[in-house]
Amino acid sequence: MYIMNIHIKTFASVRDICGFDNITMELPDGASVKDAVSCLSEKNPELGTKIDILLFAINEEYRAVDARLQDNDVLAIFPPVSGG
Amino acid sequence: MKIVQMQKEPIDVTGLLHKSGTVEDGAILTFIGTARKNSMGREVHYLHYDVYEDMAMRELDKIVKHAVETWPLTNCIVIHRYGRVNIGEASVFIAVSVKHREEGFAALRYIIDTIKKTVPIWKKEHYADGSVWVSERP
Numbered sequence: 001m002y003i004m005n006i007h008i009k010t011f012a013s014v015r016d017i018c019g020f021d022n023i024t025m026e027l028p029d030g031a032s033v034k035d036a037v038s039c040l041s042e043k044n045p046e047l048g049t050k051i052d053i054l055l056f057a058i059n060e061e062y063r064a065v066d067a068r069l070q071d072n073d074v075l076a077i078f079p080p081v082s083g084g
Numbered sequence: 085m086k087i088v089q090m091q092k093e094p095i096d097v098t099g100l101l102h103k104s105g106t107v108e109d110g111a112i113l114t115f116i117g118t119a120r121k122n123s124m125g126r127e128v129h130y131l132h133y134d135v136y137e138d139m140a141m142r143e144l145d146k147i148v149k150h151a152v153e154t155w156p157l158t159n160c161i162v163i164h165r166y167g168r169v170n171i172g173e174a175s176v177f178i179a180v181s182v183k184h185r186e187e188g189f190a191a192l193r194y195i196i197d198t199i200k201k202t203v204p205i206w207k208k209e210h211y212a213d214g215s216v217w218v219s220e221r222p
Contacts, residue, residue, distance in 0.1 A: 009136070011134055011135075011136055011204065011206060012134045012206035012208070012217050012219065013206075013217045013219065013220045015134075016217075055204075057136070057139055057204070060136075060138055060139040060142055062202075076136055076139065076204070078136065078204060078206070079206065079217065079219040079220065080219045081200070081201070081202065081203060081204050081205055081206060081219070082200075082205070082206050082207045082217070082218040082219040083133065083140075083164060083175075083176070083199055083200060083203050083204075083205030083206070083207065084117050084175070084176055084196060084199055084200045084205075084207075
């Protein structure tokens with residue numbers, strides 16, 4: 001099976017939960033954002049409990065949790081924004 | 085003129101106001117968001133803003149592009165801080181210059197409301213005894 005490299009970035013409370021701000025992980029071809037979060041949640045279960053409120057961006061564009069990833073995508077995972 | 089930027093340094097509000105308007109326009113409208121001392125009954129010592137800088141710039145650019153295409157703005161300035169922001173300092177500065185005020189009010193409200201919804205910036209309040217991400221507050 002083809003393996004993709006996905007570059008994960010985390011911000012704010014998601015970074016606190018995960019304990020890193022960026023990491024590269026390997027996922028099988030065809031994996032979705034949800035698959036990436038599930039994989040990260042194995043080490044950081046709290047992340048999985050927040051999946052319904054989290055926001056995701058692939059290559060700096062907002063995407064839904066069921067969006068498919070492609071090799072070398074940058075996937076950012078973060079909580080609702082609170083600027084202003 | 086369009087100015088869109090993220091910066092760590094304090095915002096020079098007075099300097100920006102001086103260059104916000106034009107002689108063709110009848111109104112300069114500004115919104116300045118500031119770090120307040122009290123939040124939900126707790127005394128805030130300072131704020132810290134985390135940012136996904138490249139994406140935040142893209143989102144800010146989209147917001148300003150939409151605003152200048154929708155309303156006849158001569159000038160549009162949007163500046164957001166990140167990093168530490170002390171109490172009383174400006175965290176965000178928005179100014180629009182326009183012939184008539186109604187269009188300016190509409191543009192200003194659109195810009196700040198959309199920043200709060202889409203730009204990847206996160207505010208953390210620091211107190212004497214800890215800190216809380218605002219997006220995680222119950």
